[in-house]
Amino acid sequence: xxxxxxxxxxxxxxxxxxxYFSPGHRACQGCGxxxxxxxxxxxxxxxxxxxxxxxxxxxxxxxxxxxxxxxxYIHVAxxxxxxxxxxxxxxxxxxxxxxRIPDRYVKSVAIAGDGGTADIGLQALSGAMERGHDLxxxxxxxxxxxxxxxQRSSETPFMAATTTSPAGKEIKGQRTxxxxxxxxxxxxxxxxxxxxxxxxxxxxxxxxxxAKAVKGPSYLHVFSMCPTGWxxxxxxxxxxxxxxxxxGVFPLYEVENGKYRLTMEMPKKLRPVEDxxxxxxxxxxxxxxxxxxxxxxxxxxxxKLMDKVGGLKGWDEK
Amino acid sequence: MGKRxxxxxxxxxxxxxxxxxxxxxxxxxxxxxxxIAEHLADIVHDGRINAEFITVESExxxxxxxxxxxxxxxxxxxxxxxxxxxLMHEILPIxxxxxxxxxxxxxxxxxxxxxxxxxxxxDIMPQRDCGWICxxxxxxxxxxxxxxxxxxxxxxxxxxxxxxxNIDGFQLTHMIEPMEFPSQAQVNRFLPPRKPFVALHPDNxxxxxxxxxxxxxxxxxxxxxxALRNSKKIIVKIWNEWGKLFGRHYRPVETYKAKGAKTxxxxxxxxxxxxxxxxxxxxxxxxxxxxxxxxxxxxxxxEELRAAIKGAKTxxVMDRAISFGGAGGPVATDIKxxxxxxxxRPRIVNYIMGLGGRDVTVDDFIAMxxxxxxxxxxxxxxxxxxx
Numbered sequence: 285x286x287x288x289x290x291x292x293x294x295x296x297x298x299x300x301x302x303x304y305f306s307p308g309h310r311a312c313q314g315c316g317x318x319x320x321x322x323x324x325x326x327x328x329x330x331x332x333x334x335x336x337x338x339x340x341x342x343x344x345x346x347x348x349x350x351x352x353x354x355x356x357y358i359h360v361a362x363x364x365x366x367x368x369x370x371x372x373x374x375x376x377x378x379x380x381x382x383x384r385i386p387d388r389y390v391k392s393v394a395i396a397g398d399g400g401t402a403d404i405g406l407q408a409l410s411g412a413m414e415r416g417h418d419l420x421x422x423x424x425x426x427x428x429x430x431x432x433x434x435q436r437s438s439e440t441p442f443m444a445a446t447t448t449s450p451a452g453k454e455i456k457g458q459r460t461x462x463x464x465x466x467x468x469x470x471x472x473x474x475x476x477x478x479x480x481x482x483x484x485x486x487x488x489x490x491x492x493x494x495a496k497a498v499k500g501p502s503y504l505h506v507f508s509m510c511p512t513g514w515x516x517x518x519x520x521x522x523x524x525x526x527x528x529x530x531x532g533v534f535p536l537y538e539v540e541n542g543k544y545r546l547t548m549e550m551p552k553k554l555r556p557v558e559d560x561x562x563x564x565x566x567x568x569x570x571x572x573x574x575x576x577x578x579x580x581x582x583x584x585x586x587x588k589l590m591d592k593v594g595g596l597k598g599w600d601e602k
Numbered sequence: 603m604g605k606r607x608x609x610x611x612x613x614x615x616x617x618x619x620x621x622x623x624x625x626x627x628x629x630x631x632x633x634x635x636x637x638i639a640e641h642l643a644d645i646v647h648d649g650r651i652n653a654e655f656i657t658v659e660s661e662x663x664x665x666x667x668x669x670x671x672x673x674x675x676x677x678x679x680x681x682x683x684x685x686x687x688x689l690m691h692e693i694l695p696i697x698x699x700x701x702x703x704x705x706x707x708x709x710x711x712x713x714x715x716x717x718x719x720x721x722x723x724x725d726i727m728p729q730r731d732c733g734w735i736c737x738x739x740x741x742x743x744x745x746x747x748x749x750x751x752x753x754x755x756x757x758x759x760x761x762x763x764x765x766x767x768n769i770d771g772f773q774l775t776h777m778i779e780p781m782e783f784p785s786q787a788q789v790n791r792f793l794p795p796r797k798p799f800v801a802l803h804p805d806n807x808x809x810x811x812x813x814x815x816x817x818x819x820x821x822x823x824x825x826x827x828x829a830l831r832n833s834k835k836i837i838v839k840i841w842n843e844w845g846k847l848f849g850r851h852y853r854p855v856e857t858y859k860a861k862g863a864k865t866x867x868x869x870x871x872x873x874x875x876x877x878x879x880x881x882x883x884x885x886x887x888x889x890x891x892x893x894x895x896x897x898x899x900x901x902x903x904x905e906e907l908r909a910a911i912k913g914a915k916t917x918x919v920m921d922r923a924i925s926f927g928g929a930g931g932p933v934a935t936d937i938k939x940x941x942x943x944x945x946x947r948p949r950i951v952n953y954i955m956g957l958g959g960r961d962v963t964v965d966d967f968i969a970m971x972x973x974x975x976x977x978x979x980x981x982x983x984x985x986x987x988x989x
Contacts, residue, residue, distance in 0.1 A: 378652065
């Protein structure tokens with residue numbers, strides 16, 4: 285890692301001290317998702333409207349008549365955060381043009397979990413991005429349906445055990461790997477796509493600010509550690525978020541106008557995936573051979589990403 | 603008063619929406635659609651109104667986008683039909699619970715299976731319990747008038763509920779009829795820009811769509827029920843205002859030669875016009891027949907209906923949908939349960955007919971009325987089944 289990036293990592297003073305997500309919400313101890321949300325809202329500031337999908341962050345924050353949200357917030361249903369966000373954006377645009385609301389820019393931001401993004405919400409997300417709304421979409425990916433009792437999603441990693449992909453005698457957990465939604469968003473021509481993780485708060489803040497600045501669609505895929513669903517100790521949340529990056533399981537990168545850039549430089553030799561897997565109950569059933577298989581998959585994905593980082597030009601570069 | 607023009611009713615509906623100066627429309631062309639959305643697109647793309655037109659990727663997203671836009675304070679419209687309305691179903695009760703004044707034109711058409719696409723009321727009936735104000739138009743003029751009225755009703759601070767205006771698919775949406783449009787100035791006076799009670803904006807950050815624990819959910823449901831019931835007062839008030847301005851009067855239950863009639867036919871939607879011709883034919887031959895037309899389906903105007911059917915011996919309820927394995931057509935079932943306790947009430951003969959675009963002619967109404975005269979008790983049956 286370069287010096288400058290190290291400086292950024294250890295400069296939390298740069299983050300807004302104001303809280304936009306009130307304490308006293310109902311999230312689990314050690315929740316990485318709510319930490320990500322708190323940082324994201326700090327980076328977004330006041331002038332936003334949030335459209336949230338049904339899920340953990342919705343259910344822990346809005347038990348009527350209470351709310352943890354200090355910014356305007358709407359929840360309609362599970363699969364439609366992007367569609368609701370499109371409507372909010374269209375309304376803000378039209379009403380501002382017609383002089384019915386103050387003449388200043390307000391960003392429409394949709395937030396959903398991995399189910400509300402990659403599974404049931406994928407159609408609405410694809411539609412909103414394709415239509416080119418001035419909409420920032422944030423996926424808080426905790427790699428399963430945690431709110432409903434840890435069922436597998438298309439973001440559950442290879443071989444992870446969930447209640448619907450259990451570690452059985454015949455089938456050892458999740459049979460597929462993660463659906464690559466950032467890549468799907470790049471294919472939509474979304475001008476700014478990035479991955480992030482709250483263990484790297486400054487990196488996350490920078491990406492949120494970049495995504496917010498885009499006058500058009502942008503997409504942020506945020507790795508959100510979940511001690512409850514992953515069967516691990518709640519005090520290792522931040523450590524897990526670091527390990528997932530250092531092992532290359534979840535690399536941090538951004539794609540601006542089609543151009544890939546690593547935002548956390550990869551060390552020459554990545555840590556073995558076992559360092560990340562061994563802390564989590566959902567991978568407890570993996571044998572030495574299974575871990576080798578996981579390692580192989582991770583190596584393959586990293587190589588694919590590195591090829592893009594090295595070989596691609598941005599859409600705006602001739 | 604504007605001059606009479608000949609126009610397709612679907613196009614007229616879009617023109618009426620344009621007169622209302624909407625801010626956002628979201629539509630999807632699920633099989634089938636009407637010309638409402640297409641013509642609205644023309645209007646927006648020609649810059650005739652200052653609005654955002656969202657071409658969503660599904661009906662589920664169209665109603666979701668409408669919810670978001672309405673929550674942000676916009677005047678919002680969508681048009682749908684059949685399968686599209688069925689796909690919206692999940693979101694409909696959320697829109698009414700959140701008290702979002704969305705106006706929707708529904709070109710009534712049969713729901714699949716089998717695939718059909720032609721006119722009946724099987725699409726709207728499964729949405730009956732979603733807490734929306736639900737009205738039926740009978741002809742093109744009513745579509746124009748009721749579309750404009752709907753925005754005023756939905757956005758009224760004492761209502762704040764979504765409205766679905768039912769426009770019979772093909773039989774009405776695709777007909778070319780003579781109609782009159784109010785002028786833009788008249789509509790502007792009748793319907794000023796929406797002033798939302800609250801809206802999503804950073805100047806007043808609020809949370810919408812918070813979940814309810816068991817200790818408050820029942821109260822939320824009661825509040826919605828009360829709001830929907832109370833909306834009738836405002837609906838009638840706004841209809842009266844319209845009547846004074848334009849000379850065209852609207853009531854929750856309309857009657858035609860119903861006073862003192864022994865037998866009454868009850869319809870909803872475009873069928874009323876055919877039925878009224880049948881009433882005239884039968885009256886010529888001395889039969890004591892009249893017509894009752896329900897304009898308002900939710901909230902159900904039972905007081906007005908009771909007054910309209912007073913003294914009748916037979917009430918023939920025409921249902922263009924059925925609750926399979928249940929007590930008959932949804933309209934008859936509702937009316938029966940309301941009248942169950944009444945000491946003197948008409949015998950209710952319920953016909954399920956006009957399904958999936960099957961034409962119901964003047965002769966059919968006469969035949970059904972004759973058949974109904976022979977019934978000794980409440981019945982329900984299909985009419986016109988080829989066996």
